Amino acid sequence: xxxxxxxxxxxxxxAIRRGEIVAGRELIxxxxxxxDDLENPRYSYDTTAADERMDFMENCVRLTKAPFYNQPxxxxxxxxxxxxxVYSFKMADTGLDRFKKxxxxxxxxxxxxxxxxxxxxxxFILGEPGNDIVCSSNDDNQASIVYxxxxxxxxxxxxxxxxxxxxxxxxxxxxxxxxxxxxxxRTRNKEGxxxxxxxxxxxxxxxxxxxxxxxxxxxxxxxxxxFINITTEGFVNDGYLxxxxxxxxxxxxxxxxxxxxERTLPWxxxxxxxxxxxxxxxxxxxxxxxxGIVKKWDYLREQLDAAKTSKADRMMVLSKDFNFKMSNSQxxxxxxxxxxxxxxxxxxLRGCVVLGAVDLAETTDLTCAKIMAIxxxxxxxxxxxxxxxxxxxxxxxNDESSGARYLEWAKDNYITIExxxxxxxxxxxxxxxxxxxxYNIKLYKxxxxxxxxxxxxxxxxxxxxxxxxxxxxxxxxxNAMKLCEQELKARRVNYNENPVDRWCLGNASMEIDNxxxxxxxxxxxxxSRRIDGAVTLIILYEMYRRYRTIIGxxxxx
Numbered sequence: 220x221x222x223x224x225x226x227x228x229x230x231x232x233x234a235i236r237r238g239e240i241v242a243g244r245e246l247i248x249x250x251x252x253x254x255d256d257l258e259n260p261r262y263s264y265d266t267t268a269a270d271e272r273m274d275f276m277e278n279c280v281r282l283t284k285a286p287f288y289n290q291p292x293x294x295x296x297x298x299x300x301x302x303x304x305v306y307s308f309k310m311a312d313t314g315l316d317r318f319k320k321x322x323x324x325x326x327x328x329x330x331x332x333x334x335x336x337x338x339x340x341x342x343f344i345l346g347e348p349g350n351d352i353v354c355s356s357n358d359d360n361q362a363s364i365v366y367x368x369x370x371x372x373x374x375x376x377x378x379x380x381x382x383x384x385x386x387x388x389x390x391x392x393x394x395x396x397x398x399x400x401x402x403x404x405r406t407r408n409k410e411g412x413x414x415x416x417x418x419x420x421x422x423x424x425x426x427x428x429x430x431x432x433x434x435x436x437x438x439x440x441x442x443x444x445x446f447i448n449i450t451t452e453g454f455v456n457d458g459y460l461x462x463x464x465x466x467x468x469x470x471x472x473x474x475x476x477x478x479x480x481e482r483t484l485p486w487x488x489x490x491x492x493x494x495x496x497x498x499x500x501x502x503x504x505x506x507x508x509x510x511g512i513v514k515k516w517d518y519l520r521e522q523l524d525a526a527k528t529s530k531a532d533r534m535m536v537l538s539k540d541f542n543f544k545m546s547n548s549q550x551x552x553x554x555x556x557x558x559x560x561x562x563x564x565x566x567x568l569r570g571c572v573v574l575g576a577v578d579l580a581e582t583t584d585l586t587c588a589k590i591m592a593i594x595x596x597x598x599x600x601x602x603x604x605x606x607x608x609x610x611x612x613x614x615x616x617n618d619e620s621s622g623a624r625y626l627e628w629a630k631d632n633y634i635t636i637e638x639x640x641x642x643x644x645x646x647x648x649x650x651x652x653x654x655x656x657x658y659n660i661k662l663y664k665x666x667x668x669x670x671x672x673x674x675x676x677x678x679x680x681x682x683x684x685x686x687x688x689x690x691x692x693x694x695x696x697x698n699a700m701k702l703c704e705q706e707l708k709a710r711r712v713n714y715n716e717n718p719v720d721r722w723c724l725g726n727a728s729m730e731i732d733n734x735x736x737x738x739x740x741x742x743x744x745x746x747s748r749r750i751d752g753a754v755t756l757i758i759l760y761e762m763y764r765r766y767r768t769i770i771g772x773x774x775x776x
Contacts, residue, residue: 223257223264226307231300240296243505245487249471253304262308262317269306272341273299279344280337281375283368287513289375297508298334301486305338305445318484319438321447322467325488326506327539328514331449335418336368338447339399342416343369343383347443348395350415355402355434357424362401365418366390369399402430414438416445423453423460424733431459452542454534454731461544489542496523496541506542528708531701535735551700551729551739551753552707557721561713563601568592569658572773574766575651575665576689576759578751579644579675585634585719586642587755588650590660591763595775600706600763602714604752605650606633611640621748622722633719644671648678655682663770666762687765689758693736699761700729700737706760714756723752 223229232250234240242250257264273294280292294302301323308317325331339352346352354366370385377383383392389400414437419430431448438444450460467485469475488506495502503519504510510519522540526533530551537543573590580586586607591600606628613625613636628634635650637643654660665679666689679686689695706712707724714720726748730740739754763770 226266227296227299227303228253231296234296241501241504243489244491245471245489249485261311263311264307265309266303266307269303271345272306272338273302275341275345276337279376280340280372282333283371284333292337295509295512302338305484316443318482319444319446320483322463322485323447323449324542325451326542327451329507329509330513332365332368332420335447335449336365336372339416339418340369340372343392343397343399346397347415348397350397351413352397352399352416353402353414353434354399354418355430356420357403359401359403361421362403365420366401413440415441418447418449420449422448422450424455425459426455428459452538452544453733454538454545456546493537493543529701529704530729531731531735531737534731549729550742551727552704552724554725556707557724559710561710562715563713565603565658568601568660572661572663572770574759574762574770575662576755576762577647577665577667577675578755578758579667579671580642585749585751586647587751588647589755589759590654591759593770593774598711599713600711602712602756604714604717604720605635606719607635607637607642607647609637609639609641618749628719633717644675645678647675648682651684652682663773664762664766666758689761691754693732693738696738696757696761697736699764700739700757702764703757703760720752723750726750727753
């Protein structure tokens with residue numbers, strides 16, 4: 220056991236105070252709070268268990284990932300301080316560990332999984348006999364990241380499976396009968412377990428607390444349970460992590476000093492502002508404590524450079540590399556991205572071979588049809604559009620409060636008003652035919668989504684037009700949406716200043732997932748703001764991605 224003045228907690232805080240390590244306000248506040256608690260008679264500080272585990276990690280554990288594979292684990296000061304605090308604070312009256320619940324918020328690629336896998340392995344070898352250790356996350360693949368890392372570390376120590384082994388259900392310590400297993404949202408019978416130590420990974424994806432609550436309840440009979448939540452920020456609104464971070468920040472700021480707060484350790488690597496990210500590279504260490512040791516400076520520089528031109532990249536890097544909370548639905552474009560001077564005469568497209576796209580609606584929404592023309596030696600994409608809306612829609616709700624000017628746009632020939640209560644989708648096919656008839660604009664192929672498509676497809680087939688289904692999901696349209704954004708920013712999209720297009724582009728929101736894939740959606744709470752023109756443009760760009768070479772050859776020859 221080391222003296223208090225030699226503890227890594229104080230060493231870490233002093234390194235920050237000297238400027239050797241850069242840390243954010245939330246972490247500094249928590250470290251100061253913990254240092255004050257060293258003198259609180261309610262607690263004792265015994266580093267014995269922490270020292271045993273750190274000694275095991277540095278002298279037995281081998282790393283599992285390139286470029287450090289099979290090298291000894293050498294703990295950084297932040298890791299030593301973190302592990303020490305988790306295990307060293309004791310309740311003075313019982314001698315039991317103070318902290319039952321731990322929240323480690325840290326940016327990606329900062330060894331959170333490797334660190335916690337090593338902690339779990341040390342618990343597996345050195346901890347209470349007969350213990351159940353769980354690796355948990357939203358799905359089995361995510362839970363497997365920590366589980367497989369633990370097993371590989373185990374194998375590097377015990378390659379002949381003399382003291383430990385893995386079967387299909389768990390990893391077993393033959394000497395102590397301690398088990399490690401996985402638990403995810405797909406696991407049946409989450410209740411009725413007796414878990415002593417849990418690592419719950421990537422909780423930013425959890426919409427509710429079902430898994431977490433099941434684990435916590437299973438620990439109710441344990442004297443020294445550990446529930447370690449390791450995660451980056453994410454995009455789920457009002458999810459499990461949002462609630463846990465709200466509780467954590469109340470603890471850090473002294474707004475919650477209840478019993479649960481006393482037994483919870485928040486350890487948050489966060490920035491103090493977004494502005495500092497763009498102005499001071501040194502500030503990046505606040506959310507990336509391994510920067511320059513494990514995580515690369517060049518990687519972050521490249522990510523931020525991409526974020527300057529792509530909204531999706533910006534959201535992804537701010538969330539995953541700097542722990543800023545990002546809504547999973549934000550405005551897709553800035554007004555400057557699509558508001559610029561660019562016009563042409565449709566006669567200029569005479570004789571072109573073009574790509575087409577539609578977003579079909581039978582009733583209240585707009586139906587949109589577009590073509591894209593590309594001229595030899597010209598990077599500009601020339602877009603021509605027609606919208607269709609049922610007359611009944613105008614009588615029921617004209618969306619004027621949301622910025623729509625349907626009658627005015629119809630008078631200027633941007634919208635075709637369909638008689639009755641629904642759109643006649645045959646007329647959409649008629650519009651493509653009219654371009655061929657009047658301008659010899661030849662449609663190579665038209666992309667469509669699967670909704671309401673039967674009448675449209677029959678009419679297109681009667682004209683001899685080829686069609687291709689384009690599913691409206693992140694897997695299909697993410698790359699097209701990103702490309703479309705880049706081309707708009709580069710002023711390579713000439714949509715003839717179509718006011719309906721401009722309205723739809725301004726209404727469009729971008730939903731992003733944890734893989735960085737995006738989808739065009741309506742802004743929350745603004746259902747009357749139509750995005751059909753934006754969706755159709757993205758479908759058109761997916762057609763362009765698939766057939767750009769063919770279209771280019773047609774128009775050159």
